[in-house]
Amino acid sequence: MPPLPSLRWSSRRYNTRADKTEKEPANLVIDCGVYVEGRRLLDQCTYQQALDEVRKRGTGFVWLGLMEPSNELMTDVAIAFGLHELAVEDAVHAHQRPKLERYDDILFLVLRTVRYHEHELNSVAEIVDTGDIMVFLGADFVITVRHGDQTGLAGVRKVLEANPSQLQLGPASVLHAVADHVVDAYVDVTQEIEDDVAEMEEAVFTPANKIVIEAIYQLKREVVELRRAVKPLALPLQLLTHDQRLPLPKEIRRYMRDVTDHHTAVTEQIMDFDESLSALINAALAKVSVQQNTDMRKISAYAAMAAVPTMIAGIYGMNFDHMPELRWTYGYGGVIALMVLLCGLLYYTFHRNNWL
Structure with a gap:
């Protein structure tokens, strides 16, 4: 196989915030495509027709995208693709902890998605909300299941389809692209949070400035929620990078290292935010105490x-x-x-x- 271009495609080839679209209705098949030798075939087909086409050809794979599927829809998909009932149950119910599970030759990856909300510095509104993306990875298919509209995958599919050499690596290339896209969203959100923390520090340490303690507590609560969404993904990424027993091509495993490195950097930054906000709370309380004494x-x-x-x-x-x-x-x-x-x-x- 000739050398492949870098798979670090999603980080800055498109803006993750610009990828936002209006929320799709729930219980919907967002897209279904057949990919053979990196090219898409059969634009309009059901997932059963797509799977039959791939298995008749003996090559290629199916990429099925679902949005908040009902139990009935997910059960039909599970029967068609041979998914385990425990993984199907997790895919129907949102707010799962990030994890990687293996059911025979099928991998099941859960990722938490995050989105940042613009807000006033001293407001106590929600800053970060979270959703889920589940990925089923088989030998000839990949199924992505979204809960929430925090991180869309339309841009991911579009970029991958424009790079057939990446899709030639099989369904694992989609898993890498989705994980890379989600971690890039983590990077964007942490950059926004970093600006908030810097503004909060300036407000706290500016003399004669009015401090809203509730706003600091709210920001710390949002950082805690972000940490709970991001940090548990470390173990699944480590397994995808280093566990030779998992059915992933060597090339994909190599590029997963880059995703793991970015995730590690984000996790460390979030921990720094947590410590900084704890120090800010103590400083703000001390400042309020001094003001009260005065x-x-x-x-x-x-x-x-x-x-x-x-x-x-x-x-x-x-x-x-x-x-x-x-x-x-x-x-x-x-x-x-x-x-x-x-x-x-x-x-x-x-x-x-x-x-x-």
Whole structure:
């Protein structure tokens, strides 16, 4: 076989955000194609017709794409392609943990998809939402099952169909392309989160800036959700890269290393986000505590200043006949002057000690 071009096609040949389309209806066959020698045949056919064509030719493979299939549709597909019932059950129900399972000669890979939502810095809205992509890989077929519209695969299919030399590697090339596309989405989301964390750090450490603690907690919660979606995929990628017992071509296994490296970098970056946000929470709480102490000092200072005239007025408000200077002509003015003088001395003292 002649040398193949790099399979690192999906990272920057198209923008993963630009690949978004309107949400497809559920329980739908998105696309079904027959690929022979890297070329697509039979544009309009059912998955049973496509599978019959491939097995009649004895070469090529079927790529079937499903969107949130019902139990009935998935059962029919399982009968046609010989899928295991446990894997079929997982494919019907979303929110599965990333994993790789083998049922005889069929591999079942679960990936979590992620999407970033634009938001205001101090908002507490959802920032990251997740979905699922399941991949069934057989000797002459690959089935992709999507849950959620976080990461579409139309662009992946289009790019692969434009590169027949990649599709000649068989259905494993589709598995690599899907995994690469999902990990590229992880990279995009972590870059957005990195900007959010940087803005949050600037807000926290800017003097006299109002801090919304809830926004930091919300960002940390979203980072935790992102970590739960991304981190468990490490083991399946390691198996696809290094486990020689899995039915993957050597060429695909080599290119899976690049996907694994990118995933490792993303995972480490997410862990850094988690640590940075924990430090930000502590810093923000300390800043709020300092502000509260400052406010309490001001309140105490003003209360002390108010207590002096209150005390003097209270003493001269008592109804006794014999009190010092009670009938003094300048008594009222003298008492007022004394109040002002004492309050002024207290204000000067508190101001000099940075209480006011």
